[in-house]
Amino acid sequence: MGFxxxxxxxxxxxxxxLAMLAVAGPAGAAGCxxxxxxxxxxxxxxxxxxxxxxxxxxxxxxxxxxxxAKAYYAMVNAAGGVHGHKIDFTLLDDEYSPAxxxxxxxxxxxxxxxxxxxxxxxxxxxxxxxxxxxxxGVPAIGPYAPSSELGTMKTPHVFMTAVNYITEFAIMTRxxxxxxxxxxxxxxxxxxxxxxxxxxxxxQGIGNxxxxxxxxxxxxxxxDFTPIATQLRRENAEWTFLILTNTDTGELLEAxxxxxxNPRTAAWAGMNDPGYIKAFGPVSQDMIVAEETxxxxxxxxxxxxxxxxxxxETERAPGKFEExxxxxxxxxxxxxxxxKALTRSCLMDSLExxxxxxxxxxxxxxxxxxxxxxxxxxxxxxxxxGKVVEIVPFRxxx
Amino acid sequence: MPAAALxxxxxxxxxxxxxGGLYAVLMLGVILVFQVSKNINFAYGQTxxxxxxxxxxxxxxxxxPVVAALLAGLALALLVASLTDRLIIRNIPAREGxxxxxxxxxxxxxxxxxxxxxxxNAQSYLKLLTNWTxxxxxxxxxxNDILCLLLGIAVTLGGHIVLTRTSLGTSLRASAADxxxxxxxxxxxxxxxxxxxxxxxxxxxxxxxxxxxxxxxxAFYMTPIVINVFIAGMIGGLDRYWPPMIxxxxxxxxxxxxxxxxxxxxxxxAVFILVILLLSLVPKRYLEERHEARA
Amino acid sequence: xxxxxxxDRVSVRFGGLAAVTDxxxxxxxxxxxxxxxxxxxxxxxxxxxxxxFTAITSGHIAMNEIDLSPLSAAERARLGxxxxxxTVRLLERETVFDNVLVGCERLPQPGLLGQLLALPxxxxxxxxxxxxxxTTLRDLGLLPIAHRRVDELPFASRRLTEIARLLVVRPTVLxxxxxxxxxxxxxxxxxVESIRTYHEAGGLTTIIIEHDIxxxxxxxxxxxxxxxxxxxxxxxxNEVLSEPAVQQAYFGVRSGA
Numbered sequence: 001m002g003f004x005x006x007x008x009x010x011x012x013x014x015x016x017x018l019a020m021l022a023v024a025g026p027a028g029a030a031g032c033x034x035x036x037x038x039x040x041x042x043x044x045x046x047x048x049x050x051x052x053x054x055x056x057x058x059x060x061x062x063x064x065x066x067x068x069a070k071a072y073y074a075m076v077n078a079a080g081g082v083h084g085h086k087i088d089f090t091l092l093d094d095e096y097s098p099a100x101x102x103x104x105x106x107x108x109x110x111x112x113x114x115x116x117x118x119x120x121x122x123x124x125x126x127x128x129x130x131x132x133x134x135x136x137g138v139p140a141i142g143p144y145a146p147s148s149e150l151g152t153m154k155t156p157h158v159f160m161t162a163v164n165y166i167t168e169f170a171i172m173t174r175x176x177x178x179x180x181x182x183x184x185x186x187x188x189x190x191x192x193x194x195x196x197x198x199x200x201x202x203x204q205g206i207g208n209x210x211x212x213x214x215x216x217x218x219x220x221x222x223x224d225f226t227p228i229a230t231q232l233r234r235e236n237a238e239w240t241f242l243i244l245t246n247t248d249t250g251e252l253l254e255a256x257x258x259x260x261x262n263p264r265t266a267a268w269a270g271m272n273d274p275g276y277i278k279a280f281g282p283v284s285q286d287m288i289v290a291e292e293t294x295x296x297x298x299x300x301x302x303x304x305x306x307x308x309x310x311x312x313e314t315e316r317a318p319g320k321f322e323e324x325x326x327x328x329x330x331x332x333x334x335x336x337x338x339x340k341a342l343t344r345s346c347l348m349d350s351l352e353x354x355x356x357x358x359x360x361x362x363x364x365x366x367x368x369x370x371x372x373x374x375x376x377x378x379x380x381x382x383x384x385x386g387k388v389v390e391i392v393p394f395r396x397x398x
Numbered sequence: 399m400p401a402a403a404l405x406x407x408x409x410x411x412x413x414x415x416x417x418g419g420l421y422a423v424l425m426l427g428v429i430l431v432f433q434v435s436k437n438i439n440f441a442y443g444q445t446x447x448x449x450x451x452x453x454x455x456x457x458x459x460x461x462x463p464v465v466a467a468l469l470a471g472l473a474l475a476l477l478v479a480s481l482t483d484r485l486i487i488r489n490i491p492a493r494e495g496x497x498x499x500x501x502x503x504x505x506x507x508x509x510x511x512x513x514x515x516x517x518x519n520a521q522s523y524l525k526l527l528t529n530w531t532x533x534x535x536x537x538x539x540x541x542n543d544i545l546c547l548l549l550g551i552a553v554t555l556g557g558h559i560v561l562t563r564t565s566l567g568t569s570l571r572a573s574a575a576d577x578x579x580x581x582x583x584x585x586x587x588x589x590x591x592x593x594x595x596x597x598x599x600x601x602x603x604x605x606x607x608x609x610x611x612x613x614x615x616x617a618f619y620m621t622p623i624v625i626n627v628f629i630a631g632m633i634g635g636l637d638r639y640w641p642p643m644i645x646x647x648x649x650x651x652x653x654x655x656x657x658x659x660x661x662x663x664x665x666x667x668a669v670f671i672l673v674i675l676l677l678s679l680v681p682k683r684y685l686e687e688r689h690e691a692r693a
Numbered sequence: 694x695x696x697x698x699x700x701d702r703v704s705v706r707f708g709g710l711a712a713v714t715d716x717x718x719x720x721x722x723x724x725x726x727x728x729x730x731x732x733x734x735x736x737x738x739x740x741x742x743x744x745x746f747t748a749i750t751s752g753h754i755a756m757n758e759i760d761l762s763p764l765s766a767a768e769r770a771r772l773g774x775x776x777x778x779x780t781v782r783l784l785e786r787e788t789v790f791d792n793v794l795v796g797c798e799r800l801p802q803p804g805l806l807g808q809l810l811a812l813p814x815x816x817x818x819x820x821x822x823x824x825x826x827x828t829t830l831r832d833l834g835l836l837p838i839a840h841r842r843v844d845e846l847p848f849a850s851r852r853l854t855e856i857a858r859l860l861v862v863r864p865t866v867l868x869x870x871x872x873x874x875x876x877x878x879x880x881x882x883x884x885v886e887s888i889r890t891y892h893e894a895g896g897l898t899t900i901i902i903e904h905d906i907x908x909x910x911x912x913x914x915x916x917x918x919x920x921x922x923x924x925x926x927x928x929x930x931n932e933v934l935s936e937p938a939v940q941q942a943y944f945g946v947r948s949g950a
Contacts, residue, residue: 055509057618059518191663218662221622223613224650226413227658230406247520251613254522258531259409259538275519279614282522560809565802565818572795575784582744582778583858584770584799 032349034341040115041342046085048073048118048332049108050143051129053096057220057245058122060275064321065121065144065328066091071313072329082336089118089329096220096245098128105129109136116141116347119328121321123147123165123194130155139347141335142328142374146268147193148200151373159351161331161365161374165197165243165268166204168290168378170397172266173205175380176239176288180264183211186237188228188252190244191217198243198268204397213241218252220245225255233261242267250280257283269293272381272388273320284383288391291379293323294361295390302360327361363394405536406658414654416543416612418647419550423605424627425646426557427598432636433574434594437487437497438628441504443620445482445599446606448508449475451516453607454523454615464524472603478508479599480592505621512617519616526611546608553601554643561639570594574637626653629669633676697722697898698743698866703752705738705922712738714922716752720866723896727903727913727930731942735922736902737779740868743900744776745769756866771799773865777872779902781851783843789854790839793829796861797822829861833887849880853887860891867892867899873908881905885912906934918942 040047050069052062073087081087090112094101108114109132117133120126120143127147133140134157142161143150146168151160176182187202189195195217202213214235216228229252232240240256240263242249249267256262266288270276277284294303296318306326310318318326334357336342339350354374357365365374380392424442431439439445453471456462462470482504490496530541561567569590572580577587606620613619630649634642649669656668696719705713713735720726728736741747743754745766754761761769775796783792800822802808807815830836833853843851852872859867872888873881885908892899903909909916910930918926918933920942926933933939 055513055618057520057616059513059617060520063518216661219666221618222657222662222665223609223619223623223626224413224417224654224657225613227410227654228662230409230413230658234402234406247614247616247619250520250522254528254613258528258540260531260533273519275517279520279522556809563819564808564815565798565822566805566808568791568795569798571787571791572784572798575786576782578746578778579782579784579795579858580798581746581766582770582776583795584767585795586765586767 032340032346033343034346036343036345038115038343038345039113041085044085045088046082046336046342047088047090047112047114048116049090049092049112049114050117050119051092051094051101051104051108051125052119052121053125054091054093056095056097057247058096060246060273061144061270061321062093062096062121064319065119065325067314068310068318068322068325068327069119069329070325071310071322072326072333075309075313076329076333082333083342085336085342087333087336090114094122094125096122096125098124101125101128102132105132109133109138114138115342115344116332117143118332119143119325120145121324124190124192127193130158133157137344139344139351141351142331144324144328146197148197149193153370153372156372157348159331159367159372159374161328161362163292163375163378164373165194166201167376167397168268168292169198169201169241169243170205171201171378171395172241172288172290172380173202174207174397175392176264176266177206180239182239182264184214184235184237185211185239185241186214186216186232186235186263187241188216188218188232188244189242191219194243198241202241218244218248220248222248222251225252226259228252229255229259229261232256232263233259236261237263239264239266241265242271246270246273246276246280250276250283253280253283264288269320269378271383275319277383277386277388281383281386285385287383289381289383289388291381291388291390291394292362293320293327295381295388296320296323298360300360302358306361323361327359330359330361331357331365401536408535408537410654410658411651412537412539412543412547414651415550415647416546417654418650419546419548420605420608421623421627421630421646421650422550422643423553423601424624425631425642426553427601428627428631429636429639429642430570430594431598432631434570435483435487435591438501438636439482439487439598440498440501440624441478441482441508442501442598442602442627443606443624444505444508444512445475445478446602446604447615447617447620448478448512449473449599449603450523450606450610450615451512451617454521454610455516457524458521468607471607472600475603475606476596476599479602480596483592483595509617509621516617520614520619521616523607523610523615526608528611542608542611546612549604549608550647557643558639626650626669629673633673696720697724697757699753699755700739700743701753701755703739703742703754704750705735705742705747706750711922713742713749713919716919716922716924718917718924718927720898720900722898723892724915725892725897725899725901725913727901727909727916728919729903729906729909729916729933729939729943730919730925733921734919734942736919737870738922739919740776740870740900740902743866744774744868746776773799773863774868775799775859775864775866776868777855777859777870779870779874781848781855781875783851783855783858785844786842788840788842789835789846789850789857790826790830792843792854793835793857793861794822794826796858797825799862825861829857832890833857833860848875849877849883852876852880852884856884856887863895864897867897869899869901871902871904873903873905881908888912906930910934 054062073089077086092104094104117140123145126143126145140158144162146162146164148164148166150158189198199215269290269292271289335350339346352369354367363375363377367374377394377396379394381388381390449471452474453467456467457464527541532539569585573587573590580587630645631642634645653665657665698720700718703716742749803814830839916930916933918939925938926936
């Protein structure tokens with residue numbers, strides 16, 4: 001091959017690469033293209049989907065959030081839908097398992113051709129589907145999957161409203177340090193990103209490398225918590241932080257109580273749940289719990305509006321998980337309504353334009369062209385008797 | 399060994415043995431059903447769960463007196479167990495593996511029904527002595543732990559005595575070994591089989607009740623427990639008596655120590671490492687004597 | 694003499710196959726009958742029908758005027774109809790003693806609670822069963838090996854153990870299916886003596902299926918020949934064996950050929 005031919009090939013090849021880059025552009029910043037062909041949209045419907053744990057030890061979260069989302073979409077559809085399109089929402093069970101989540105997400109994307117992923121519940125299960133979502137370019141809106149791996153431009157299609165556990169636990173730990181002058185901490189957390197993020201947050205909140213966090217990873221569904229409780233008793237920390245399923249949290253606390261170990265406790269927002277407090281309230285007294293969504297007995301008119309509307313739709317009172325699902329759906333509908341057209345790129349553009357969106361149920365949500373973490377604040381409550389009492393309103397980590 | 403470390407060791411051991419005692423209660427039901435009717439019932443744990451959940455619902459929500467609620471739960475567990483045999487097992491083709499598939503389906507069905515009927519939240523159950531504790535040498539001795547341990551021992555010894563010293567035991571062993579011989583000796587094999595399934599329901603309910611007191615009651619709590627019991631059965635051999643019963647205690651104790659020493663994430667892998675080691679090291683002759691290859 | 698066991702036009706069909714057709718027989722109390730015939734004649738099927746292991750298609754079977762048809766095999770066993778099997782069937786991982794003890798289950802046993810609590814009735818029944826087992830084992834010369842596992846024993850001892858199980862509680866009707874199969878000459882002789890001794894002592898009504906014609910001649914005063922599911926001859930063994938139909942069925946030989 002002559003020199004001119006090689007140069008031609010090289011030049012031609014380079015032009016092709018440049019052309020591809022020009023078309024693709026930097027990830028997530030393509031802008032709204034109303035003519036783009038997007039799946040999941042017909043003349044009368046927009047198909048959305050989500051996977052959540054509907055069975056297994058984390059089912060309380062998925063079933064609750066699913067019910068909240070479905071109620072919201074039913075309300076919107078009854079009022080005519082979004083731009084004349086009814087929302088067709090499919091919710092599949094991922095069993096809180098990464099393998100099952102991936103399998104079900106494939107069903108939603110490859111078989112059902114959903115327009116967007118609307119919500120989600122649980123971190124390890126959602127993290128497992130992120131590569132697929134990013135590869136297929138499907139917008140995923142408001143999944144409850146607190147993780148430091150999300151909410152950045154590394155995963156531009158995922159728009160997060162859940163505060164990651166680093167921030168949540170940093171805020172909680174800082175409060176405990178400031179209010180209780182605590183000097184020894186232990187953490188029991190679901191093995192993997194969830195536990196690792198909580199530990200990183202605690203270390204950030206402590207802000208003193210000489211104070212260590214004794215971290216015990218856990219796997220959901222343990223039949224006997226006494227060995228873990230005995231380990232904790234051996235370390236004898238003043239405070240034990242917990243990020244487990246509700247069931248495992250309660251059972252661990254009961255095991256700790258049985259062997260005479262009763263430290264102060266703090267836990268992720270999942271303990272702010274009437275079902276948990278009813279079942280395990282006696283061993284959870286004075287537990288500090290993060291508050292990611294507004295208290296349902298808040299006097300905020302937006303909160304009261306949610307309670308009224310949900311009760312009307314479902315004929316039952318909402319819990320925290322239902323609140324979560326509802327606000328996920330509310331964000332999705334807002335993005336759909338504000339989108340210039342029902343294409344995925346326009347939906348992404350619409351989400352990026354959201355500034356200070358007040359739902360009353362979450363802290364105000366703000367995204368941007370380079371911002372995927374919409375919320376960075378949590379409140380703190382404390383379990384007293386059979387209910388929770390707010391001790392710190394929504395606040396960000398300074 | 400420092401006193402604190404000794405106290406911790408005793409604490410973990412006591413808890414492990416208590417769990418093992420309940421595994422032994424469950425194991426007796428598993429091996430009776432396997433030996434007499436040659437089946438493995440994957441829905442075994444859920445049989446106990448539905449009874450316990452019903453009891454919870456009756457006393458905590460419907461306000462029924464506790465004893466009546468417990469009896470109703472027991473009745474449900476017995477009914478589910480005997481219906482599993484009469485309606486499901488006896489009507490499926492006698493092909494290997496069918497019982498596993500069908501009872502797995504029953505497990506999923508009972509789990510879903512429990513969720514629908516009783517909700518998805520975990521519920522705190524009756525205390526059943528979990529709130530009685532005494533401290534000796536830094537060890538918190540919980541009355542429920544002692545109860546579970548003694549129950550496991552009693553069931554193990556009692557099962558052995560029944561099987562070897564009573565007419566019922568003779569009938570059970572004959573039916574387990576060869577139904578034709580049993581029939582020709584005047585033993586009502588079908589009736590005995592129904593009784594065995596019903597007794598398995600009783601054992602499942604007893605274990606499920608005590609586990610619920612130690613943990614909580616929800617639609618799924620018995621599943622990981624029964625898996626461990628089946629693993630112990632596989633190690634000991636479901637067509638034997640003493641090896642699987644001892645394996646039930648051992649596996650619980652072993653797992654407790656594995657978790658205590660290496661963390662909770664080591665609990666499940668430790669069990670499977672044990673299984674692999676045993677299958678590799680145990681003489682083949684011992685394994686070949688056993689006929690429950692499926693287990 | 695009134696027959697103890699009566700078969701009246703008994704037929705057994707398996708789909709299109711007629712295994713037993715219109716068999717009518719009567720067995721008097723204490724009779725010892727040999728049942729002979731070529732392979733596939735329906736002998737074992739007839740034994741299965743009497744013992745309840747196979748349902749009859751038509752006809753009646755009665756013992757002491759009790760219609761056995763609605764009764765299960767276990768119920769007939771408790772009434773005293775006991776049977777051995779063509780191949781030796783034992784509880785392989787049990788001892789000789791426990792194998793024979795199983796035979797005592799035909800007797801009334803106390804209730805579950807009594808057994809669990811070892812109440813006096815249970816203790817008496819248990820003692821009765823253990824004593825009967827020991828006696829039977831002694832009578833049949835099995836006591837020295839009573840606590841050995843049966844899967845470790847030679848064939849003759851295994852066969853004798855099975856027969857001991859049938860005899861530990863005196864049966865009303867004893868059905869034996871080729872009990873001598875697989876035994877050498879000496880063991881056959883011993884078996885014959887054991888059966889004869891028990892039969893004479895207990896007055897058992899006994900039906901024996903056998904291919905060993907000499908054994909039938911020595912042991913059975915009466916015999917019945919079956920072929921293709923039907924009775925082709927009955928009488929003393931010599932009478933039956935000299936019947937042309939029997940010779941044709943067994944040996945393919947026509948009379949005078």
